Amino acid sequence: MKQIKVGLIGLGTVGSGVAQILTQQRRLIKNRLGAELVLARVAEKYLDAPHRYEVDRALLTPDANNLFNDPEIDIIVELIGGIEPARTFMRRALEAGKHVVTANKALLARDGNELFALANEKGLELGFEASVCGAIPIIKAVREGLAANEIDYTVGIMNGTANYILSKMTDEGASYAHALKEAQEKGFAEADPTYDVEGIDTAHKLAILAALCYGNRVNFDDIYTEGISRLEPLDIDFAREFGYKIKLLAISRGGAKSIEARVHPAMIPVGHPLANVAGAFNAVEIVARSAGPIMLYGLGAGMLPAGSAVVADVIDIARNMLTGAGVRVPILAHQPKALRDRPLRKIDEVSCQHYLRFSVPDQPGVLSKIAGVLAKHNISIASCVQKGRRVKGSVAVVMLTHEAREADVAKAVAGIERLKLIAAPTVRVRIESLAKA
Secondary structure (H helix, E strand, O other), rough: OOOEEEEEOOOOOOHHHHHHHHHHHHHHHHHOOOOOEEEEEEEOOOOOOOOOOOOOOOHOOOOHHHHHHOEEEEEEEEEEOOOOOOHHHHHHHHHHEEEEEEEOOOHHHHOOOHHHHHHHHOOEEEOOOOHOOOOHHHHHHHHOOOHHHHHHHHEEEHHHHHHHHHEEEEOOOOHHHHHHOOOOOOOOOOOHHHHHHHHHHHHHHHHHHHHHHOOOOOHHHHHHEEOOOOOOOHHHHHHHOOEEEEEEEEEOOOOOOOOEEEEEEEEEEEEHHHHHHOOEEEEEEEOOOOOEEEEEEEEOOHHHHHHHHHHHHHHHHHHHHHHOOOOOOOOOOHHHHEEEOOEEHHHHOEEEEEEEEEEOOOOOOOHHHHHHHHHHHOOOOEEEEEEEEEOOEEEEEEEEEEEEHHHHHHHHHHHHHHHOOOOOOEEEEEOOOOOOO
8 A cells, every 4th residue: 555754854842743643644645545644754853751641662763854855755844833943844845746734823823924935836735724723624614615705704713712811801700810720730831921812823723724715815913913911800790791792802894995804802692602602712704605604613732633734735745646646725715826915904094893901990071081082083872881890999990882993992091091090901802793894
């Protein structure tokens, strides 16, 4: 039976998962593929360090060049993460005529256009299913299952760490700091959680997904990104009273001249399926022109879930190799010549409802002054609540606005915060109806 040999760079968490799956599921893969996938070589910097799955030591090498220079290796799997040397390794592999699979969303979000172009030039595959939402086959769904559809809208929970923290705050009333500490103790959050809690990791994933959905080259730097670190249990409680839950969302919409792509906390109706995605799980809703709304749900990270997505890419490439199909599916779901460079819309141009929490003294005239500034900027109030809840000596006044332009809301909040009566920075959370397309 034909063998297709795989070289693996990196034996960390996901790399160990890939090695385990390729080894333990070898017979299953052979029965489904019609050929053997063989883990031929593993490049690992720390040869003597313990790994979550220990491979045959005869396969290990500290030098990735041994994989690029091996004519028998057909597919290189890069799983070291980061920008360099991962970018150099992927370029070397493609230049050596080898297909590449990666889970490296940060690299693809920042330098993917260059790597995709090189793969197209060489007539090679570049698989990256594991880079967006781990085990969830979101990329395959967009590239193949929805190939006949225009994508109107996507909204998703794409970071398990942030969702775990928000779930703890919502379900148990935990503070942000306590929930983060527990996430770190359980291994859901890194020692430095910045990428997860400030929305950067989610923005990396959204940059890739939006490129696939709308036929645009990846444009990470212009994605509006905001995290969850300023949220307090008080905001979670108020959201519940209004019939919402707060989630860190990745949102995109297509357009003829520009694309919307943004990451930030948002209130969503408790009846929407995304509101009930708890813990470290991810979920994405895609609203497709012909198919309608589709929801995908599952584990977004982890040794075996992410490893499963990586091996699925390897199997897809192997199938194309066996049939001589070449690059059967375009890397970014559209033919290279059809890709465009539409700009991303500025956040100032977005319109939605807003939740605003002000910390003010409990005295007459406060509400009228705040309402006056909002009216000056064409913002009308849908609801207002003041329950005497004290926050650092002040009371919390919460207002829900009708739909308003982001630029107007930002100006109004800045004007309100210049009033002497404001005791702390205003907390602002967008409200997403999730019904728009």
